[in-house]
Amino acid sequence: MQGEHSSKQYDMDLETIRSKVLLMGGLVENQFQDAVSSFKSGNIAQAEQVIKVDQDVNRLEVSLDDACSHLIVKRQPAANDLRTVMATIKVIIDLERIGDEATKIARSAKSITERGVTTINHYEIIRVMASSAGNMLHDALDAFARLDGKQAIQLIAKDEVVNHEFRSIMRNLITFMMEDPRTISCALDTLWVAKAIERIGDHAKNIAEYVIYIVEGKDIRHTDYVASQLEDRTTN
Amino acid sequence: MQGEHSSKQYDMDLETIRSKVLLMGGLVENQFQDAVSSFKSGNIAQAEQVIKVDQDVNRLEVSLDDACSHLIVKRQPAANDLRTVMATIKVIIDLERIGDEATKIARSAKSITERGVTTINHYEIIRVMASSAGNMLHDALDAFARLDGKQAIQLIAKDEVVNHEFRSIMRNLITFMMEDPRTISCALDTLWVAKAIERIGDHAKNIAEYVIYIVEGKDIRHTDYVASQLEDRTTN
Numbered sequence: 001m002q003g004e005h006s007s008k009q010y011d012m013d014l015e016t017i018r019s020k021v022l023l024m025g026g027l028v029e030n031q032f033q034d035a036v037s038s039f040k041s042g043n044i045a046q047a048e049q050v051i052k053v054d055q056d057v058n059r060l061e062v063s064l065d066d067a068c069s070h071l072i073v074k075r076q077p078a079a080n081d082l083r084t085v086m087a088t089i090k091v092i093i094d095l096e097r098i099g100d101e102a103t104k105i106a107r108s109a110k111s112i113t114e115r116g117v118t119t120i121n122h123y124e125i126i127r128v129m130a131s132s133a134g135n136m137l138h139d140a141l142d143a144f145a146r147l148d149g150k151q152a153i154q155l156i157a158k159d160e161v162v163n164h165e166f167r168s169i170m171r172n173l174i175t176f177m178m179e180d181p182r183t184i185s186c187a188l189d190t191l192w193v194a195k196a197i198e199r200i201g202d203h204a205k206n207i208a209e210y211v212i213y214i215v216e217g218k219d220i221r222h223t224d225y226v227a228s229q230l231e232d233r234t235t236n
Numbered sequence: 237m238q239g240e241h242s243s244k245q246y247d248m249d250l251e252t253i254r255s256k257v258l259l260m261g262g263l264v265e266n267q268f269q270d271a272v273s274s275f276k277s278g279n280i281a282q283a284e285q286v287i288k289v290d291q292d293v294n295r296l297e298v299s300l301d302d303a304c305s306h307l308i309v310k311r312q313p314a315a316n317d318l319r320t321v322m323a324t325i326k327v328i329i330d331l332e333r334i335g336d337e338a339t340k341i342a343r344s345a346k347s348i349t350e351r352g353v354t355t356i357n358h359y360e361i362i363r364v365m366a367s368s369a370g371n372m373l374h375d376a377l378d379a380f381a382r383l384d385g386k387q388a389i390q391l392i393a394k395d396e397v398v399n400h401e402f403r404s405i406m407r408n409l410i411t412f413m414m415e416d417p418r419t420i421s422c423a424l425d426t427l428w429v430a431k432a433i434e435r436i437g438d439h440a441k442n443i444a445e446y447v448i449y450i451v452e453g454k455d456i457r458h459t460d461y462v463a464s465q466l467e468d469r470t471t472n
Contacts, residue, residue: 058458066455069315069322076312079305086305089322093329174420181414188410195431219302222294 010075014084017067021088021095024060025141027053028098032137032200035105036130039193040123042113050106057099064092083217087210091144094203094210098137101196101203108189108196119183120176122190126197129165133197136162136204143208149215152208156226162201169194246311250320253303257324257331260296261377263289264334268373268436271341272366275429276359278349286342293335300328319453323446327380330439330446334373337432337439344425344432355419356412358426362433365401369433372398372440379444385451388444392462398437405430 031050038047068089071077077085112122136155143151173187173194212220220226267286274283304325307313313321348358372391379387409423409430448456456462 055458062455062457065322069318072308073313073315073318077309079309082305082309086301086325089325090329093326170424174424177413177420178417181417184410184413188406219298221298222291 010071010077010081013067013071013075014081014088017064017071017085017088020060020064020067021091022141022145024057024064024092024095025144027057027060028095028102029134029137029141031057031099031102032105032134035102035109036126036134036197038106039109039112039126042109044110044113047106047109047113051103054099054103057096061092061096065089068092080217084214087214091207091210094206098200098203101199104196105193108193112186112189115185117186119180119186120173120190122186122193125169125172125190126194129162129169129194129197132158132162132165133201133204136201140204140207140211143211147211147215149212152211152215153226153229156205156208157230159201159205162198166194166198246307246313246317249303249307249311250317250324253300253307253321253324256296256300256303257327258377258381260293260300260328260331261380263293263296264331264338265370265373265377267293267335267338268341268370271338271345272362272370272433274342275345275348275362278345280346280349283342283345283349287339290335290339293332297328297332301325304328316453320450323450327443327446330442334436334439337435340432341429344429348422348425351421353422355416355422356409356426358422358429361405361408361426362430365398365405365430365433368394368398368401369437369440372437376440376443376447379447383447383451385448388447388451389462389465392441392444393466395437395441398434402430402434 031053034046035050037043038050068085072082072085075081112118136158139151139155142148143155170191173191176183177187209221212218212225218225267289270282271286273279274286304321308318308321311317348354372394375387375391378384379391406427409427412419413423445457448454448461454461
């Protein structure tokens, strides 16, 4: 049913959407980096900028979502093409949520700075985890840009590392709080930041799963597909 | 372009999907109630059942998502009809996440029971908030079932109440922890439960926003649409 002309138009429209999604991805990646940086430095202006940028991210979500719906109605894509659009719609949702989590980190940065007394080395506690999740996010956007299923599989496996780091941070913070109740406020702010970083890892994993859905045509959510793929590579 | 036959088929297919989404909604609503109940009673078997049911919820997510894509490819809906399918796809995502949050509550219930010593009245602390969020979820599913935009608007306004209750719980728990460090483990479990409940309120709000999108054709995410609607009703 699709003529060559219509199919070409479809490809062009889809490419426009994809490049805007990558723009949105760049925005939330910067939001995350800046939020972590403000948590380190206590730079309130930087934290407030992260919170402000979230409005742009929200606007991009709504307009990109709308563009995807228009594409479907106008070009009536076949099953294969539709898969890419549907996955893109979900990537957009996850990117918006990453923006929300970055905003939470920025809020904690403000709160910890405004309280004035830091009773624990709050940035050092989350440093490694923030770097792991940042790498996951970067790789997820890269895998989406290049439609690289292998890279997507690799990064999904890293989510367990981030989750492990989160649990270890939680145990650390509990120890601090028990030893010295004066650390409780600061430790809780740090705990929320760690939680937000853990969620960003989850969202990066979701994006990678959508990349695999686009490339392989497999919905691998809630399956052990990644483990089996990694195993194949080790044994072969 | 759509013949009457095709349009009727579309309506029937959509109705099948909608009734399965409501089935999924019923499952996660029960998951949430049972999770809270196990947090109250310390019934580990009940908590484990909540965790087990989550696999059914996950399977429903994947199969319903697939059914929506098939519907679009097969029936090529016009803009108005597509809006309903797209919103339904997003409702499914939120329902699955509610299942995840209920599972987290069940895990905390297990953890607090297995530790054996409860140093605070953990259920009493979250009781009111759990009831508020449970009502929001119930109303969201009801609004989706009856496509009731007014009910959706009412319940979105309640999200602020749940958020307020969360902040008040957090302050309470901090006080407990500072006064007696032996409460810290128990207080943190309770804090995670409160956080999961707050997230369930957010997801119920999202579902209500999608109902409004279906009924009114307006994407009201990140806008003050609800406030303006409630104001209209007060002043008129």
